[in-house]
Amino acid sequence: MAYITSVGLVRVNRNYHKSPRDLAFEAASKALEDVKLDTIDYVIVASSLTYLQASQFDLAAYIARELGVHVKSAFTVEAGENSGLAGAEVALNLIRSHAAERVLLVGVDKLTEYISNRTYKMIQAIYDTESDAVYNVGHAGPMALLMRLYMDRYGVDRETLAHWPVMMHAHGKENPYAMLRFAVTPDKVVNAMPIAEPITLLDAYPIGDGAAAVLLSSDDQGGDHLARLTEVYSSIGFQSIALRDDPLSIEAVGQIAREAGLSPDSIDVAEIHDSFTITGILLLEELGFAPRGKAAELVAEGAFTKGGSGPLVNASGGLKARGHPKGATGVYMLAEVAMQLAGTFPGVKADSPRKGIAVGVNAHGSSARLAFLEAL
């Protein structure tokens, strides 16, 4: 167990005027406002694109110096889109093993240093370069195959699936840290520019930069905290959708949900990975929040928004509307769930939540992580 002591977020955006270090500095400075810097033992940076976008190795050491903290150690954790929660896993284990009392976790990624089609090439690297990414078809292709298969198998129409981005935009509109703060209609989603049919622009996460910071402390550290991080479960999955007995199963997520004994009824608030509409829908089902083939219908009925029958899911707006600065996303999730549990989230709030989760995957599940948080 570790405490989440403080958090700091930068609004996800096309932050052309800020470097990855500037973004990390801004997020970390907010998290460290009331903290004595010499109490921090480690800086862990979660990032997957910074080497490609900013040509920088040993990023964590450079960022730690930029922050002016003198720590025992600083290193970068890379697990693609799942880097943020991988960083949380490492931080939690450092604290549990008494190697550290205080760890500053900073997630940062920049996606806008180059023109979009060059960035597509970089973010295509979330997929297996020896199978799904061989044909050089960008970041949405494999997910589009899953979306059509899903619609075909369960007889779910395009418009029903559009209710996921509709809900994400409704939530993101209220979150000051979200990149996309406007409402959309199902009709607008269906008729938006196609990215990879049947995925349209409004099914996909926007290309934006961001940074988030979370300060984790052991229970020996006094003072106020926001929430407890009790466990981070982790698993790896198949390299390609072609290897799965059922291409629609994200088995790494199902496996950790079972291992953790996740009971959907006990969860009040969740932030889950929804790089595309279909990713969010498949995760809801894999986590047991919805029966197979029924998630989109439940979303359309309002089950996962405030006042719905299920937990409040992606009050931040999710990857879809808050944005998805790759390696930083898991750290945003952690910060958002911690703020929900402390009652300080600045957007759509859950009603006195006790338990929350953050769920991340890379691509369609090369790895998966499930973080459990509890209110104090």
Place this chain on the structure above:
Amino acid sequence: MVLPVWWRKRIPRYRFVGALCKDCGRIHYPPRNACPYCGSRNLELVPLPRRGVLESYSIVYSVPGDNRLNAPLPIGLIRLENGVRVVAELTDVVPEKLENGIEVEAVIRRIGEDGETGTILYGVKFRPALGRK
């Protein structure tokens, strides 16, 4: 694509062969060092059937820089006659006529070229099946 990366994979890509796991009996493509299902290293290269069924497809518009001139690109999830699945580019198709469940067959096609040397890279694509088996 860097040339040596393509060259190393020339056998599975040009001849369309997979790997049979002699311990669990499952076949996967492309061949890997260990069986993705049981972890065994006891593998044997086997030719794959050229025909299969299109289980899903997409027309991709957001194509990365070096492949941009070929956009929009049709791609598919194909289930071969022996049950092995492959993600591959589709060719010789009219996008409006694509539908899940049609029969497709493997052909060798140009995939792209190496940016620095100009070497043409070939590989397997799938097209709607012609005639009888």
